[in-house]
Amino acid sequence: MKQLDECRDFGNAADLFREQVDRHADMVLRLALSHTGNLADAQDVCQEVLIKLCRYRQGFSSMEHEKAWLIRVTINQCQDLSRSVWSRWFAPVENVPLIDQDTEEMDVLSHVLMLPRKYRLVIHLYYYEGYKTSEIADLLDLNEATVRTQLKRAKGKLRIMIQGGFEDED
Template identity: 40%
Template sequence: MKQAISTQQLEDAYDAYGTAVYRLAMAFLGQCADAEDVTQETFCRLLYRAPIFTDENHQKRWLLQVAANLCRNQLRGFWRKRVTQLEDTIPAIVPEELEALNAVMALPEQYKLPIHLYYYEGYSVTEIAEILKMGKSAVKMRLKRGRELLKMELEGAN
């Protein structure tokens, strides 16, 4: 069942989850402009197509799932290049974290998202499986393989 939300509810949701949606889109797409477009479209869908949420976590998961689906759609576009350079505007405050963040962003798409959702957003394997619409075993395997790739990359850099 869909509901209309007020502009105040939209603003509250954006204040609470806008950064998480943007970070997810940035991890997926790698370009600020594309991440901003997905963030905007995600909150437009919240305004016009929001289901009835049971709690705040439900709303956040819904927003991240919508953002992930929009990112996938954008990546499927025939005009989209598969290799993109990240801009220096991605938020990484601590210089020590920059090397790890760059390594995460360099991972293949299938590993980048589960790693981002697990370590940067704090989601469980079950929640990631729901957001990315895949099985829990697939999420666990992607986390394992992603960690292995990160370990090789970070140990090779030192």
């Protein structure tokens, strides 16, 4: 709560912060959910990222710069969470209800969440956030060819999961 009070003390900056939260909170939560695999951890990450946004005083050169900064901070926060002692001590929360969406979308989302983390991230950034492979490579500090390979493998795994069957079938 103290962090929120810090944001309120800045007058016009608080209005700017509210606009930024309205603009990006859903994207941050979806990205964190893609990375962590459960809603409770994703909400924790989202809160931490928004607190960092509130404290960030340097400003952004453009909306795209702001979005890229939030994505990078979200990914870093998710990685910090996965390395924390807390996450090693406790098993992830199972069967946490997700955001209300139609059944088909939830089915695809549940399959995406079952992918390994590296595949979940590139799928999310490519399909949900609309980034190109070159932009994803910059955000994740990867080679562009690596991103394309991960996307191809992730789509292949999703196809198998959704259609059923085994990976070695043609």
